[in-house]
Amino acid sequence: LAGCSYKLRHQLHPMWQSPLSIPGGRRQSPINITLRDSLHDPHLKPLKIRYDPNTCTQIWNNGYSFLVEFDDSTDKSTLSGGPLLNQYRLCQFHFHWGESNAVGSEHTIDGTLFPAELHLVHWNSSKYKSFEEAVMEGDGLAVVAVFLKIGKRHEGLQKLVDALPAVRHKDSVVEFTSFNPSCLLPTCLDYWTYSGSLTTPPLTESVAWIIKKRPVEVGHDQLAVFRSLLFTSADEEEQKSMVNNFRLQQPLMNRTVRSSFS
Numbered sequence: 001l002a003g004c005s006y007k008l009r010h011q012l013h014p015m016w017q018s019p020l021s022i023p024g025g026r027r028q029s030p031i032n033i034t035l036r037d038s039l040h041d042p043h044l045k046p047l048k049i050r051y052d053p054n055t056c057t058q059i060w061n062n063g064y065s066f067l068v069e070f071d072d073s074t075d076k077s078t079l080s081g082g083p084l085l086n087q088y089r090l091c092q093f094h095f096h097w098g099e100s101n102a103v104g105s106e107h108t109i110d111g112t113l114f115p116a117e118l119h120l121v122h123w124n125s126s127k128y129k130s131f132e133e134a135v136m137e138g139d140g141l142a143v144v145a146v147f148l149k150i151g152k153r154h155e156g157l158q159k160l161v162d163a164l165p166a167v168r169h170k171d172s173v174v175e176f177t178s179f180n181p182s183c184l185l186p187t188c189l190d191y192w193t194y195s196g197s198l199t200t201p202p203l204t205e206s207v208a209w210i211i212k213k214r215p216v217e218v219g220h221d222q223l224a225v226f227r228s229l230l231f232t233s234a235d236e237e238e239q240k241s242m243v244n245n246f247r248l249q250q251p252l253m254n255r256t257v258r259s260s261f262s
């Protein structure tokens with residue numbers, strides 16, 4: 001009996017979800033950001049985000065989320081400034097969301113959950129030659145996180161929403177071009193930043209997290225299309241709806257969350 005309950009427990013709560021899954025993991029993500037514990041750092045620079053829509057190439061379902069990928073062979077779509085010492089190249093963005101609007105985000109603000117969270121993933125092209133090399137380094141990655149909330153329809157997001165039925169199953173890929181992810185950023189420049197990790201295996205502690213303070217609004221029906229995706233591939237008999245693809249919050253341990261605003 002113990003065996004099957006272990007299996008069930010593992011499926012419902014995969015081991016890597018728990019904080020102690022990384023031996024000695026001292027900078028794991030996501031975290032809960034508490035306003036009272038974050039420290040305004042006046043030396044933080046404004047973020048410099050330059051995305052070229054022509055670097056957008058494809059969208060695919062990797063069995064955990066859907067990724068929009070970019071040609072990162074040149075410095076055409078980049079992130080710099082903010083807390084960063086180097087220039088980082090955009091390689092992909094993806095989302096995390098819930099089975100309902102009550103859950104979905106990975107980070108929380110004073111315990112507030114959002115229905116979804118966008119991650120724009122960049123790697124340090126000043127110091128490293130590829131994403132694969134950078135993901136192993138403490139200063140290798142920079143992820144800009146944007147919270148999504150339910151409100152008015154997001155016109156820029158609709159092109160993405162319309163492409164999702166084509167990547168319903170795990171491992172499906174379709175061409176996706178001429179999309180500028182800047183349209184998914186809030187107009188407010190304020191952000192928090194802290195040192196953390198990937199939020200899925202290998203959970204590598206290589207991420208400078210930049211969390212935008214303000215959410216962007218998306219339509220209820222737009223987010224519902226995210227939930228029509230499947231974790232499973234076309235040849236699997238059991239089709240499992242892709243929802244709740246978020247990791248639980250991890251201990252802050254010996255870290256300070258800095259804010260770009262007072």
Ligand SMILES: COc1ccc(C[C@H]2SC(=O)NC2=O)c(OC)c1
Nearest residue numbers: 119121135143197198199200201202
């Ligand atoms: C082996 O390299 C990887 C593995 C997984 C992810 C995805 C994780 S990391 C994040 O911010 N959200 C996620 O779901 C990744 O993304 C940079 C890079």
Ligand SMILES: [Zn+2]
Nearest residue numbers: 094096119199
């Ligand atoms: Zn993510």
